[in-house]
Amino acid sequence: MALSLRVAFWATLLSLPFGILAAHALARWTFPGKQVLNGLIHLPLVLPPVVTGYLLLLAFGTRGALGGFLADLGIVFAFRWTGAALAAAVMAFPLMVRAIRLSIEAVDPRLEQASATLGASPVWVFLTVTLPMALPGIVAGAILAFAKAMGEFGATITFVSNIPGETRTIPSAIYAFLQVPGGEASATKLVIVSVVVAMGALLLSEIIGRRVAERVGGR
Amino acid sequence: MLQVSVRHAFEGFTLDASFEAPPGVTVLFGRSGSGKTTIVNAVAGLLMPDEGRIAAGDWVLLDTAKGVRLPPHRRRLGYIFQEGRLFPHLTVAQNLAYGARFAPKDAPREDRGRIVDLLGIGALLDRRPGALSGGEKARVAIGRALLSAPKLILADEPLASLDEARKAEILPYFERLRDEVAVPILYVSHSASEVARLATTVVALEAGRVTGQGPAAEVLGDPGVLPAGAREAGALLTARVVRHHEDGLTELDAGGAPLFLPRVGQAPGASLRLRIAAHDVIVSRGRPEGLSALNILAGHVQEIRPGGGPGVIVAIDTPAGRVLARITRRSAEALGLAPGAAVHAVVKTVSVAPSDIGASAAASVPAE
Numbered sequence: 001m002a003l004s005l006r007v008a009f010w011a012t013l014l015s016l017p018f019g020i021l022a023a024h025a026l027a028r029w030t031f032p033g034k035q036v037l038n039g040l041i042h043l044p045l046v047l048p049p050v051v052t053g054y055l056l057l058l059a060f061g062t063r064g065a066l067g068g069f070l071a072d073l074g075i076v077f078a079f080r081w082t083g084a085a086l087a088a089a090v091m092a093f094p095l096m097v098r099a100i101r102l103s104i105e106a107v108d109p110r111l112e113q114a115s116a117t118l119g120a121s122p123v124w125v126f127l128t129v130t131l132p133m134a135l136p137g138i139v140a141g142a143i144l145a146f147a148k149a150m151g152e153f154g155a156t157i158t159f160v161s162n163i164p165g166e167t168r169t170i171p172s173a174i175y176a177f178l179q180v181p182g183g184e185a186s187a188t189k190l191v192i193v194s195v196v197v198a199m200g201a202l203l204l205s206e207i208i209g210r211r212v213a214e215r216v217g218g219r
Numbered sequence: 220m221l222q223v224s225v226r227h228a229f230e231g232f233t234l235d236a237s238f239e240a241p242p243g244v245t246v247l248f249g250r251s252g253s254g255k256t257t258i259v260n261a262v263a264g265l266l267m268p269d270e271g272r273i274a275a276g277d278w279v280l281l282d283t284a285k286g287v288r289l290p291p292h293r294r295r296l297g298y299i300f301q302e303g304r305l306f307p308h309l310t311v312a313q314n315l316a317y318g319a320r321f322a323p324k325d326a327p328r329e330d331r332g333r334i335v336d337l338l339g340i341g342a343l344l345d346r347r348p349g350a351l352s353g354g355e356k357a358r359v360a361i362g363r364a365l366l367s368a369p370k371l372i373l374a375d376e377p378l379a380s381l382d383e384a385r386k387a388e389i390l391p392y393f394e395r396l397r398d399e400v401a402v403p404i405l406y407v408s409h410s411a412s413e414v415a416r417l418a419t420t421v422v423a424l425e426a427g428r429v430t431g432q433g434p435a436a437e438v439l440g441d442p443g444v445l446p447a448g449a450r451e452a453g454a455l456l457t458a459r460v461v462r463h464h465e466d467g468l469t470e471l472d473a474g475g476a477p478l479f480l481p482r483v484g485q486a487p488g489a490s491l492r493l494r495i496a497a498h499d500v501i502v503s504r505g506r507p508e509g510l511s512a513l514n515i516l517a518g519h520v521q522e523i524r525p526g527g528g529p530g531v532i533v534a535i536d537t538p539a540g541r542v543l544a545r546i547t548r549r550s551a552e553a554l555g556l557a558p559g560a561a562v563h564a565v566v567k568t569v570s571v572a573p574s575d576i577g578a579s580a581a582a583s584v585p586a587e
Contacts (some may be wrong), residue, residue, distance in 0.1 A: 114304040116291040118367045119321030131306045
């Protein structure tokens with residue numbers, strides 16, 4: 001349980017800046033390869049999770065291209081909870097980017113122009129106008145990503161296996177309980193926990209989103 | 220002195236305009252689609268024209284020949300948009316302060332308290348734009364542009380989205396800006412009365428081209444330049460208030476000729492600018508007798524221009540200044556009007572609309 005929360009928390013927190021950047025790029029910039037980037041981001045949504053997990057294993061496993069390099073820096077993903085967080089982040093990323101992109105697209109570009117004429121450089125325009133006005137979508141995207149990260153199973157179990165205390169998140173644990181006779185009771189408890197967490201996340205995103213929207217809507 | 224020269228080809232429309240804007244208010248005057256907003260956006264840097272040069276003295280904003288294209292945030296302009304474009308997530312005070320933080324430390328700044336007083340927005344500072352009326356938003360937008368320490372103010376039909384009452388509320392603020400704030404203003408409008416009240420200089424635009432430019436009275440008094448069409452033609456006179464009469468009239472002195480208007484707010488001695496609409500002027504060969512109209516200006520026909528349809532526009536030089544009259548071609552022929560003919564221009568007192576009368580310190584703004 002605590003492990004699942006930790007995995008989902010770090011997966012969300014660390015992917016958020018990249019999510020905002022990617023969403024902004026897709027919403028506002030034109031650059032060659034935009035559709036390719038869009039496709040890559042959404043790939044985990046349509047690929048079988050097992051495939052995503054296996055690709056992660058190839059890339060970030062100890063003998064993988066990136067994994068070997070990162071291992072030299074002391075960052076190891078394979079069969080660690082950090083790997084579970086990476087898998088969760090990759091799987092949740094498309095949902096996060098979608099929500100944030102929509103909210104950035106909803107920001108009136110004429111307000112960004114007004115900001116520029118008042119002397120704000122593009123970075124300041126983003127920080128003082130785009131970001132605060134897109135905040136409801138960013139919060140919603142982050143909470144959605146958190147809920148998705150909590151529930152990620154396929155890519156996680158493929159990439160980092162199902163090691164008690166290290167990579168056994170709630171879905172992995174439910175799966176493990178269901179593999180042994182008489183594990184149903186324990187599995188049911190975890191199922192209830194999952195449902196509560198997921199519902200809580202959705203409610204929270206709704207409430208925060210509405211409150212932020214009120215503030216941004218300005219009254 | 221702002222110098223603008225831009226060429227830009229759109230699909231089915233080419234903008235090719237050059238003009239100079241001396242200090243004061245320069246109004247870009249023309250119908251919608253004449254390219255006014257495109258020019259202002261080019262000056263602001265929101266649109267990069269194909270070719271052109273935009274400079275205020277040695278402050279070069281754009282020079283395509285030399286490859287200079289300053290991005291909008293480095294142009295130091297205060298842009299007052301038609302829809303205000305206030306930031307909805309910030310309070311009025313934060314909106315006002317927004318531009319100041321990006322201005323160079325040593326830039327000459329307007330005093331915030333003075334601008335807040337000038338615009339009468341002191342009571343709104345803690346509110347957010349969502350809770351403001353249209354007129355209040357317009358005033359905050361003006362304040363936000365002024366307080367960004369701009370070298371030039373751009374205003375793109377800032378009154379167009381307001382109803383008549385709100386326009387009458389905001390126009391005096393622009394008159395005060397013109398007379399009390401040193402920053403030059405480039406103002407886009409298609410309204411003849413806004414032009415008559417505000418403009419120091421008029422740049423008339425038609426289909427992407429400049430058809431006339433110069434001091435407001437000169438351009439508005441030229442029957443060859445009617446950017447809003449013959450129906451909207453009207454000349455601009457400057458007059459001094461002599462005294463207010465008991466019967467609700469105000470006597471003015473326009474270049475030695477007496478004029479009577481419905482009571483105006485200005486005190487005796489004050490200078491006024493008033494727009495005399497061409498369709499309110501009657502032309503008479505002899506001095507009319509037994510006529511109810513109070514204002515009769517003797518003068519000479521300077522020019523006669525076909526004004527579309529059965530009408531002509533007659534330009535008459537009078538001691539009060541150039542007056543335009545819109546009459547039928549038939550009348551012009553019946554009266555035997557020709558350049559040089561001695562005529563009288565007759566203007567009904569009540570036909571001068573209050574919205575066409577404004578303060579005039581602009582007449583005294585020296586050319587650079």
